[in-house]
Amino acid sequence: MNKTANFSILNCCYPIPPFDFSVKGVTSISSDVHKYGLAPKGTSVVLYRNHEIRKSSSKLNSALSCHFPVCSVTEWTGGLYVSPTIAGSRPGGLIAGAWAAMMSLGLNGNKFTLNFFGTIEDIPGLYVIGKPDMTVVAFASDVVDIFEVNDIMSSKGWHLNALQRPNSLHICVTLQHTTVYEQFLKDLQDSMDTVKANPGPISGGRAPIYGAAGKMPDRGMVRELLVEFMDSSC
Structure with a gap:
C-alpha cells in the first residue's frame, strides 16, 4: 500500500488517523514537495519501509529496459547505465529550490483552516x-x-x-x-x-x-x- 502525503500539513494541522510506517501494511510513502511545499516540480520522493521492499517493488518495463524505481540499461553502446529513477540525474537547482521553499515556509507555513x-x-x-x-x-x-x-x-x-x-x-x-x-x-x-x-x-x-x-x-x-x-x- 502506498500513501501520498504532505507531512507539514498532516502533522501540524489536522487530527487524522496514523498514516505512516507505524501502520502495518504501509510499504511506501510518496511526497510531492511541489504541491503544498511550493517547491519546483521534479523534486518528489518515494520512501520505502525497508531496502528489501524497495528492491522487490521493481517491475520490468521492456519498452524502457527499466525496473521501477531503478532504471538500468545493459545493451547501450555507450556502456552500462544505471539510475535510481527513469528521469536520471536531476538539476541541483531543483533540489536547492525545494530546500529554500521548505525552509521559507517552516513548520507553521501551511497552517490554515477553511470550512x-x-x-x-x-x-x-x-x-x-x-x-x-x-x-x-x-x-x-x-x-x-x-x-x-x-x-x-x-x-x-x-x-x-x-x-x-x-x-x-x-x-x-x-x-x-x-x-x-x-x-x-x-x-x-x-x-x-x-x-x-x-x-x-x-x-x-x-x-x-x-x-x-x-x-x-x-x-x-x-x-x-x-x-x-x-x-x-x-
Missing part, C-alpha cells in the same frame, strides 16, 4: 462526497448536471477538476484560497442557480464531452478519443 466541507453542503443541491480528512474536497449534485455547473464556474475564472463515477468536481484547497473562498462560494451558488434556471450545455462548454465519456461502456474508445484530442491540440 469548505460545511459551506459547500449549505448550497441547496450540492453534497460533499465522503468525509475529507484534509484539503481535497469533492462534491456532486443530485439536482443538476454538475459538469454544466463546472462550465459556468470556468466562465467566472475558476478551474475545477471534473471527476467521474460518480460525476462530480473537486477543489484542492491551498493557502491562496484563504482570501478568495467567500467569492468562490458565492460564484458556486450563482452557478447552481444559473443551471437550475437554464439547464443545458453552454456554448463552448465541456459538459457534453464529460457526460458522454462517462456513459461509454467501451473504455478503449474513450482512451482513443483522449489520444486524438491531445494529438490535435498539441
Whole structure:
C-alpha cells in the first residue's frame, strides 16, 4: 500500500488517523514537495519501509529496459547505465529550490483552516462526497448536471477538476484560497442557480464531452478519443 502525503500539513494541522510506517501494511510513502511545499516540480520522493521492499517493488518495463524505481540499461553502446529513477540525474537547482521553499515556509507555513466541507453542503443541491480528512474536497449534485455547473464556474475564472463515477468536481484547497473562498462560494451558488434556471450545455462548454465519456461502456474508445484530442491540440 502506498500513501501520498504532505507531512507539514498532516502533522501540524489536522487530527487524522496514523498514516505512516507505524501502520502495518504501509510499504511506501510518496511526497510531492511541489504541491503544498511550493517547491519546483521534479523534486518528489518515494520512501520505502525497508531496502528489501524497495528492491522487490521493481517491475520490468521492456519498452524502457527499466525496473521501477531503478532504471538500468545493459545493451547501450555507450556502456552500462544505471539510475535510481527513469528521469536520471536531476538539476541541483531543483533540489536547492525545494530546500529554500521548505525552509521559507517552516513548520507553521501551511497552517490554515477553511470550512469548505460545511459551506459547500449549505448550497441547496450540492453534497460533499465522503468525509475529507484534509484539503481535497469533492462534491456532486443530485439536482443538476454538475459538469454544466463546472462550465459556468470556468466562465467566472475558476478551474475545477471534473471527476467521474460518480460525476462530480473537486477543489484542492491551498493557502491562496484563504482570501478568495467567500467569492468562490458565492460564484458556486450563482452557478447552481444559473443551471437550475437554464439547464443545458453552454456554448463552448465541456459538459457534453464529460457526460458522454462517462456513459461509454467501451473504455478503449474513450482512451482513443483522449489520444486524438491531445494529438490535435498539441
